[in-house]
Amino acid sequence: xxxxxxxxxxxxxxxxxxxxxxxxxxxxxxxxxxxxxxxxxxxxxxxxxxxxxxxxxxxxxxxxxxxxxxxxxxxxxxxxxxxxxxxxxxxxxxxxxxxxxxxxxxxxxxxxxxxxxxxxxxxxxxxxxxx
Numbered sequence: 001x002x003x004x005x006x007x008x009x010x011x012x013x014x015x016x017x018x019x020x021x022x023x024x025x026x027x028x029x030x031x032x033x034x035x036x037x038x039x040x041x042x043x044x045x046x047x048x049x050x051x052x053x054x055x056x057x058x059x060x061x062x063x064x065x066x067x068x069x070x071x072x073x074x075x076x077x078x079x080x081x082x083x084x085x086x087x088x089x090x091x092x093x094x095x096x097x098x099x100x101x102x103x104x105x106x107x108x109x110x111x112x113x114x115x116x117x118x119x120x121x122x123x124x125x126x127x128x129x130x131x
Contacts, residue, residue, distance in 0.1 A: 001063060002084075005092065006030040008058045009038055014048045024048040026086075028062055041086040050089055059092035 010027040017023060023044045030037045041062055043050060054060065064086045071079050 002066060003061055003063050004028060004030065004039060004041075004084075005032070005061045006039070006059070008054055008056050008060055011051055011054065011056065021045070022048055024051060026051055028060060039084065041084045043086045047087055050086075054089065054091075061090050061092060062086050063088040063090075 006028040008026065009029045010025075012025045014022055014024045021044070023042050025040055025042045027038050027040050030039065041064055064084045067083045067085050069081055071081060073079065
């Protein structure tokens with residue numbers, strides 16, 4: 001998982017590639033350096049709708065996965081492609097609330113509610129290990 005911060009430059013319409021696959025591309029500009037970088041992301045399937053609440057010029061943080069694949073042309077030439085698959089987008093300064101794309105297992109934590117338990121912080125840390 002990676003994160004990228006910047007300002008939305010472009011939000012494209014949803015493209016229906018097939019009956020079972022759709023994607024939406026958008027560009028975020030990193031303006032933190034002397035040489036701004038325009039980086040294109042894509043959201044797929046149900047994540048296409050997460051961009052509906054955003055506009056060009058919004059300051060955002062994008063959470064994404066880096067994907068790579070190999071493709072062989074009909075001529076036998078092998079090429080490699082990378083995509084940045086966005087799965088969450090949040091407005092800067094919005095905090096760690098529920099993301100625009102809706103709740104997910106990673107964004108909701110039932111343990112943060114006050115349970116009145118007498119467990120100490122060190123007891124909880126030991127119990128959180130999955131093995």
